[in-house]
Amino acid sequence: MNENSTSINMMLDFLGGKTNIRQIADLDACLQFTVKDEQKVELDKLQLIRGINDAKSDLKTIQIKLDNKDEFFKELIETLKFSEDGHPKKQGVIEAVTNFIGDVIMPVLPLITFCGILKGLLVMALAMHIINPHGGLYITLYAIGDSVFYFLPVFLGYTTAKRMGVTPFVGALVGTILIYPTITDKHLNFFGIVSQSKYTSSFLPVILIVFLMAPLYIWLQHKLPQVLKGFGPGLITLSIAMPIGLVIVGPASNLLADALGFAIRWFYDLNPIIAGIVIGATWIYITLYGLFGIVISVVVINIFNGTGDLTLAVSIFVTLACAGSALGVGLKTKAQQKRDVAYPAAVSAIFGVIQPAIYGLFIEDKKLMRLNVLIGAVVGGLAGLLGIRKYAMGSGIFGLPTMLNQVHPNILQVFGLGIVSFALGFVVTLVLFRDNEKKNNEV
Secondary structure, three states, X not given: OOHHHHHHHHHHHXXXXXXXXXXXXXXXXXXXXXXXXXXXXXXXXXXXXOOEEEEEEEOOEEEEEEOOHHHHHHHHHHHHOEOOOOOEOOOOHHHHHHHHHHHHHHHHHHHHHHHHHHHHHHHHHHHOOOOOOOOHHHHHHHHHHHHHHHOHHHHHXXXXXXXXXXXHHHHHHHHHHHOOOOOOOOOEEEOOEEEOOOOOOOOHHHHHHHHHHHHHXXXXXXXXXXXXXOOHHHHHHHHHHHHHHHHHHXXXXXXXXXXXXXXXXXXXXXXXXXXXXXXXXXXXXXHHOOOHHHHHHHHHHHHHOOOOEHHHHHHHHHHHHHHHHHHHHHHHOOOHHHHHHHHHHHHHHHOOOXXXXXXXXXXXXXXXXXXXXXXXXXXXXXXXXXXOOEOOOOOHHHHXXXXXXXXXXXXXXXXXXXXXXXXXXXXXXHHHOOOOHHHHHHO
């Protein structure tokens, strides 16, 4: 993360969060922010951020003088998903839902990723008999790997509250209530209305409960007397929202998540090979058109509920195939400019980022694109045939351990297909790739 990005994140926090900003005006001497609630703005802290020379407030507008004002403005509208005139972009329902889920889940993904990788490595260690499953080391490492999944509602409650403009710890408290021992998976009787749902490792109930209670919390923050603002909004909101959440929202959202997960698994199980082929053949295009966020917001259900996901498993093998293909291009091409793109793209793809390969190599060469689509279909079909699923987040080679089944470790299948995917991409490209002579002459 560069210095501008760090300063922008701090600036947005001290302006009351992303949801507190109505618009940004790029004036000659400064950037002017129009905010929804000026009381959330911490003007004194804004002035301490690197790159900010001055910050002033005038009712609901904040004027900030910055070094490199134009660069800050460009990064700000990109971060906030505003249009170039500084206003929020009009979003369709699907895009709005996807962006919301992304804002809520993405901050937690790094934790899910390294914890998932650790769980995969522990499966390997157990299968190879190099660690005692009853020893303190294993128990501790397993707790590190599993805790983020078990306590997931706490993390998502925090991020959802922050996204909605509610005090983040109130959202985290909602998560802790849901997984409290006398609440989760217990028979609860609310004046004759019976409810029983399991909330550990769940993700949709806490998101919906915090989302629905946010307007009341924010309204109370504005309307209650100053003497009550420290505790009143949380006390009143949770006393109302949690019973409703536990009777209606929680069970309904669990049913929705189960139904969606069932539909996805039905598609996978109908014919895993064909499902893998379809996913593998389309993954490059999913990445190319920026649809990854939509896909992950749906299939991540299978990660959180522990059943494992085929789509994300196939994506790892397609990524490794793209790495092999990019390396093949680098070794085969006579064009120095293309070679300079291919080698870094191969390294990037090994670690899970295939955009450099797509934009730098595949788009300009339709034959190479078709080859990689075909290879993706092949490795996707093989993943479906072998019954491989992904049980945690993780990209590139670090995604391989996250596909190890804890009950029946499938080390040979997972790592074997990983090697085959890379080798297939490399060999096919090395044999069939041809430089475009016209472009080579230009280079």
